Amino acid sequence: MFYQRHLKTTSQIIEIPYVCGLNITHPMSVTVKAVRSNKEKKDFVNLPFKIYKDNPYWIPPLKGDEKKAMDPKHNSAMRFCDAEYWIAYKDGRPAGRIAGIINHKHNEKVGEKTGRFSKLEFFDDKEVFEALMDKAVVWLNEKGMTKVHGPLGFTNLDNQGSLIEGFDFLPSVASVYHHPYYQKHIEAYGFEKEIDWVEFRLHIGQKNIEKANRGTELLKKRFGFELVNFKKTSEIIPHSATIFDVLNQAFARLPFVIPFDKEMWDMYTKKYFKVINPKYVYFVKKDSKILGFMITVPSCSEAMQKANGKLFPFGFYHIMQAMKHPKVIDFFLSAVIPEYEHQGVAVMLYAAVQNQMQKDGIDTIETTGIFETNQHAISNWKNFEHIQHKRRRCFIKKL
Numbered sequence: 001m002f003y004q005r006h007l008k009t010t011s012q013i014i015e016i017p018y019v020c021g022l023n024i025t026h027p028m029s030v031t032v033k034a035v036r037s038n039k040e041k042k043d044f045v046n047l048p049f050k051i052y053k054d055n056p057y058w059i060p061p062l063k064g065d066e067k068k069a070m071d072p073k074h075n076s077a078m079r080f081c082d083a084e085y086w087i088a089y090k091d092g093r094p095a096g097r098i099a100g101i102i103n104h105k106h107n108e109k110v111g112e113k114t115g116r117f118s119k120l121e122f123f124d125d126k127e128v129f130e131a132l133m134d135k136a137v138v139w140l141n142e143k144g145m146t147k148v149h150g151p152l153g154f155t156n157l158d159n160q161g162s163l164i165e166g167f168d169f170l171p172s173v174a175s176v177y178h179h180p181y182y183q184k185h186i187e188a189y190g191f192e193k194e195i196d197w198v199e200f201r202l203h204i205g206q207k208n209i210e211k212a213n214r215g216t217e218l219l220k221k222r223f224g225f226e227l228v229n230f231k232k233t234s235e236i237i238p239h240s241a242t243i244f245d246v247l248n249q250a251f252a253r254l255p256f257v258i259p260f261d262k263e264m265w266d267m268y269t270k271k272y273f274k275v276i277n278p279k280y281v282y283f284v285k286k287d288s289k290i291l292g293f294m295i296t297v298p299s300c301s302e303a304m305q306k307a308n309g310k311l312f313p314f315g316f317y318h319i320m321q322a323m324k325h326p327k328v329i330d331f332f333l334s335a336v337i338p339e340y341e342h343q344g345v346a347v348m349l350y351a352a353v354q355n356q357m358q359k360d361g362i363d364t365i366e367t368t369g370i371f372e373t374n375q376h377a378i379s380n381w382k383n384f385e386h387i388q389h390k391r392r393r394c395f396i397k398k399l
Contacts, residue, residue, distance in 0.1 A: 030095070030127050032135045035085040041067060043094040044087050048121045049309060050094070051179075057170050058177045059301050063309040065271065069158075076263040077154035080105045082143065085119070086135050088128050096122030098132040100139045101154060105258045115140035117150035120162070120182070129185040141399050149194050149396035151176075156257050157268055157333075161197050161369065162186065166390030170301050172330040174368045175199060176392055183393070191395035195255060197369030199390035200381055204354045204363055208383050212351035219344045225291070227352055228283040233273060236281055240269045242290045250292075250335035254371060256394075272332075277323050282352040284336075284345045292336030294349035298326030299366060328364045329357055346380055 035044050045066045052058035068074035070085060081103050088096040099119040107113055117136045122128050140148050151162050163171075163178040171177050219225050230236050244265040251257045260268070280296040303322035307315025336345045357363070365384075369392060370377050 029091045030088055030131045031090075032086050032088045032131050035070070035087055040087055041070065044070075044085060044097050044119075047087070047094045047097050051121055051123060052177070055177075057167065059171060059173055059175075059304050060307070060309045061304075062307070062311060062315075064311065074267075075154065076267045077103075079263070081154050083154070084136075084139055086132060088122070088132050090125065090128055095125060096120075096128040096132050098122075098136050100136040101152070102140070102143055102145065103154065103258065106256065109258060112147065113145045114147040114149060115143065115145035116152040117148060118153055118158075120151050122182075122185075124179065124181045126185065126188075130189065133189055137399060145399060147396060147398050149394055152256060152394060155260070155264065156251065156254070157272075160256070161392030161394055163390065163392045164196075166199070169201075169389050171199075171390065172332075172366045172368055173300050173304055174330065174332055175390070186395050189397070191397045194394045194396035196372045196394075197392050198372050198378070198388050199369055199392075200367045200378075200386050200388050202365040202367065202381060202384040202386045204357055204365065205385060209351070209354045209358060211383065212347055212354060215344060215347045216351045219348055223343060224286055225345065225348060226285050227348055228285055228290075229352065230278040230281055233276055233278050236276065236278055237269060237273060239283070239290075240265055240273075243293055243295075244268075246290060246293060246337055247333070247335045249337050253338075254374070277326070279356055280329065280353060282349050284348050291340045292334070292345040292349060294334040294346075294353060295332045296353050296365075297330050297332045298323045299328035299330050301328075301330075326360065326362060328366055329353070329362055331365060331367045333368075341376065350380065 033040060035041055045063050048058075049060060052060075070083075072078040081101055083099060083101045085099045086097065087094055088098075090096075097119060098117055101116040101118050103116065115136075117133070120132070122132060137148060152158075152160050159176050161176060162182050163176055164180075164183050167177075167180055216227070241262070244260045248259045252259070276295060277298050280298070281294070283293045284291050300319050300322045303315075303318040306318040309315075311319075334346070334349060353365075357365075367381075372378075372391075
């Protein structure tokens with residue numbers, strides 16, 4: 001068969017021979033291979049370390065986590081997702097990579113046949129980018145998909161979006177970084193904006209802290225709300241089911257979201273709870289019911305740069321030091337049961353975090369991505385001195 005791609009800048013049609021499972025070779029010695037061998041997996045994981053070498057804003061992931069995410073034994077989302085990974089070689093050297101994902105649960109939820117591209121990384125090379133995207137698009141088309149969007153992971157707790165603003169700011173470990181040329185190539189291929197996430201840098205102040213504390217006391221008296229905090233990470237883990245239950249309720253209305261089942265929350269608990277400082281985790285409850293939670297973490301961005309993809313021998317030390325002596329706090333994950341959104345639960349959670357930050361001499365907060373349409377969440381920043389400094393985008397295209 002032949003897959004036809006219309007170039008946006010001309011009316012030319014390129015017919016690319018395609019046989020499922022075989023390699024696609026483009027001009028200028030670009031070959032795209034499905035990742036199968038250990039060498040190809042290693043090349044796939046290591047490529048971003050070459051693309052962003054010496055970039056002061058890129059946060060290297062842990063290579064071990066990246067490899068596990070590709071393995072169905074470690075990634076429970078692969079129970080209901082199809083996934084394929086490809087790497088592009090130019091003149092025999094790794095030059096780009098991409099993954100294709102079909103989240104069947106999400107497609108069933110929204111009644112669509114939409115595939116995802118993910119893990120896209122490449123040097124500034126049009127032929128390499130088009131070879132990779134062609135491969136992903138053909139694969140998704142063969143699987144019966146009618147649209148493709150991304151960058152998206154398996155779930156909304158994976159990395160999402162491509163950075164389009166804020167290239168001179170250090171992101172949190174829960175965010176992403178890309179070179180500016182990514183947007184240029186994605187749009188030239190025919191992708192359009194689907195939705196953006198925006199990120200903020202906040203500064204706490206005494207006036208804001210006092211206002212939040214007054215609000216907390218009023219809420220305790222009016223509604224009987226209680227604040228719960230922790231001393232040890234081991235005290236939090238038994239509440240993981242509650243955390244994900246609240247998360248499922250709060251996030252159900254957001255784009256790209258599917259409910260987290262037990263296998264998934266076990267996976268994410270193991271992945272993320274290792275970087276949690278318990279004194280920055282808070283619940284609000286009424287009687288025995290948890291109404292909302294906030295998980296904030298000491299920023300490990302600089303520590304992850306020092307670790308450079310490896311926990312050992314020194315990466316673990318740098319991360320532990322960042323957790324013990326933080327300079328910045330990242331708003332990692334928070335959620336409130338919808339029926340309590342307008343009763344001030346978030347006010348109590350923010351007040352608790354700010355009080356702890358003040359004790360520790362910390363002034364700065366980095367938020368993770370918030371959908372630009374989620375004005376209720378964004379309105380929480382109005383009482384802070386803040387800037388909206390980063391923006392990342394999900395792109396979409398019909399097949």
